[in-house]
Amino acid sequence: MMGLAAIAGSFSSAAADDGAIALAVGKAHPGVALSNGQTALFTTEAVGGDYLKGTLESGSGRFDLDLVTQNGEHLRRLLNNTSGTADFQFVVESDPVLMRLTARSDVTGYTLTLTNKVTPEQQKPPERVYLSSAMEKMAAEVAAGGSTDTFWKKVAEQGTPLVETKEDGTVIATFLWRGATKNVRLFGSPSGDHENLERIGSSDIWFKSFAVPADTRLSYQLAPDVPDVPGTARERRVAILSTAQEDPFNHHPWPADGIDRFDRDSVFELPGAPPQPYLAERGNPKGSLQKIMVKSETLGNEREVTIYRPAGFDPANRENLLLFMFDAAESLTKIPTPTVLDNMIAEGKIPPTVAVFIANPGPDARARELPANPAFADFMAEQLLPLVISETGITHDPSRTVLAGMSYGGLASMTVALRHPELFGNVLSMSGSYWWSPPGTPADRQEYVASLIAEKPVPPIRVFLSAGLFETGASRGVASIIDTNRHLRNMLLAKNTQVIYREYAGGHDYLIWRGTISDGLIALFGN
Structure with missing residues (x-):
């Protein structure tokens, strides 16, 4: 031309x-x-x-x-x-x-x-840039016709993810899978979303690298050959659960006694991750657990409630704390809260604490009750609290009563306290779902709790808020968990509310929350 x-x-x-x-x-x-x-x-x-x-x-x-x-x-x-x-x-x-x-x-x-x-x-696409020097080296070896056997032998010995520290101190974590046919996805990635692993040529190496903070802690699974199913975007997205499983090269399965590889996650912790010192049994005196069934005519259901009494519990001790914790099944297992309390109380980190673990009658009830449901808040105030006082004989003090929860449970902790501050004077919210708003809320009025704080006087409550640095994905088309938690923190501070705020190098993850519960209790009530 x-x-x-x-x-x-x-x-x-x-x-x-x-x-x-x-x-x-x-x-x-x-x-x-x-x-x-x-x-x-x-x-x-x-x-x-x-x-x-x-x-x-x-x-x-x-x-x-x-x-x-x-x-x-x-x-x-x-x-x-x-x-x-x-x-x-x-x-x-x-x-x-x-x-x-x-x-x-x-x-x-x-x-x-x-x-x-x-x-x-x-006009050519840029050459692939490797965050990981090891992956760059393997790509060159594969391109030259080399074998991957030696690489995988070393990976099996070292464990995964592969960790490299650059000269400038940047930590690179590389997640690996061997031998998938069409795809591999990372469930629980540092990006806050599902991530597709990349393949080196036609080899058996699938990988994804991230620059991560030096105090990273997360649990994850890998999903090889996720089927491409017809249906909605949501249906295609959840197909990852059909093959998600522990990383076979990771040396730290969680829980270690999971019934099969699909029931176990893999743990990735860097040396700089904050300590979680109260998780393991230390031979300290153990508290007791009492299970009772609580029927609510207002909510139209019945649920199991577990009451923890510390060793040597004295109901007349005015230093006692009263802790209500949502999602009982997870709060008693994935977070070993009774053991955490045993250790913290025995070592004098917090005063003696009665803990009440509130089960969900079912997934539908959880989604209906925990997100800012006034009927559920009234059940907490008018039925459950009096029942616990009657069962334990504890002297109730709102300033020594705390609501705690994760995700929707964090949201419930805040909204129950805002509705009944005369009874619940403290909030311990872990990755609270503050993106949530009632159905039909206009797009410019999202973040329901932040709107409440903006529009009304804030009662004299104390708040511990936490979120994960990796919780960056938009939730239901609204801002991310970390963004909405930061926003709520700022709104509360503007109203002169006492707020303690922490961020962790992790995601929406019980592996983080099992340490956050002790951090929050010490921040609010520590001796």
Whole structure:
């Protein structure tokens, strides 16, 4: 194809009369003064498919810049009534075109420059950049026809994820899978979302690398060959659960006694992760557990409630704390809260504490009751609290009573306390779902709890808020958990509410929360 400059002699008489100016890439053209409505034409040494980028510096004058045919017909507006300095870019199509500069005011001068030209041959995607030096090395070996056997033998010995520390201190974590057919997905990644692992050529190495904080702690699973199922985006997304399983090369399964590989996660903890010192039994005196069934006529259901009494419990001790914790099944297992309390009380970190673990009658009830349900808040205040006082004989003090929970449970802790601050004076919220709003809430009024705080006086409660640095994914189309927790913290501080706020290098993860519960109790009540 002929260059535009090469065919300048064939332009229309109008173009020729105006004298099309040839622009060379990288060479500025200083223009002369133009009157309002006057034009100047320009051509380049470019052919179809070339990418061109340029800059117009017009000072105080105003210009239009258009692509036109050699007959003067308009093709595309590049700059519209612009002044000052403006960039433009376009791809030359198959037919020769001109650039026409039109003054929209009287101007004393301008400068037009083509700063870059990229031919079709030069238009190539960038080469893959490897965060991991080990992956870069393996890619080169695979490309040269090398075997991966030695690599996998070393991986099996070291365990996964593969951890590398750069010269600048950046920590790179690489998650690995061997031998999938079509895909591998990472469930619980540092990005806060499901991540697709990449494959090195046609080898058996699938990997995904992340730059992570030096205090990272997370649990994860890997899902090989996730089926591409028909249906909604949600249905396709949850298909990851059909193959998600522990990482076979990770040396730290959790829980270690999980019934099969699908029932176990894999743990990744860096040396800088904050200590979680109260999880293991230390031979300290054990508290007792009492299970009772509580029926609610208002809620129309019945649930199991577990009451923990510390060793040597004295109901008359006015230093006693009263802890209510939602999601009892998880709060008694994934978070070994009774053991945590045994250790903290025995070592004098917190006062003696009665804990009440509130089970969900079912998943539907959880989704209905925990997110800011006034009927559930009234059940807590009017039925469950009096029952616990009657069962234990504890002297109730709102300033020594705390509601605690994770996710929806964190949301419930806050909203129950806001509805009944005269009974529940403290909130311990872990990754609370503060993105939530009732169905039908206008798009510009999301984050229900933040709206409550903004619109009404805040009662005298104390709040411990926490969130994970990896909880960055939008929730149901609203802001992320970490963003909404930060927003709520700021709203509470603006209302002079006592707030203690912590962030952890982790995700929406019981592995984090089993340490956060002790951090929160110490922050609120620690001796």
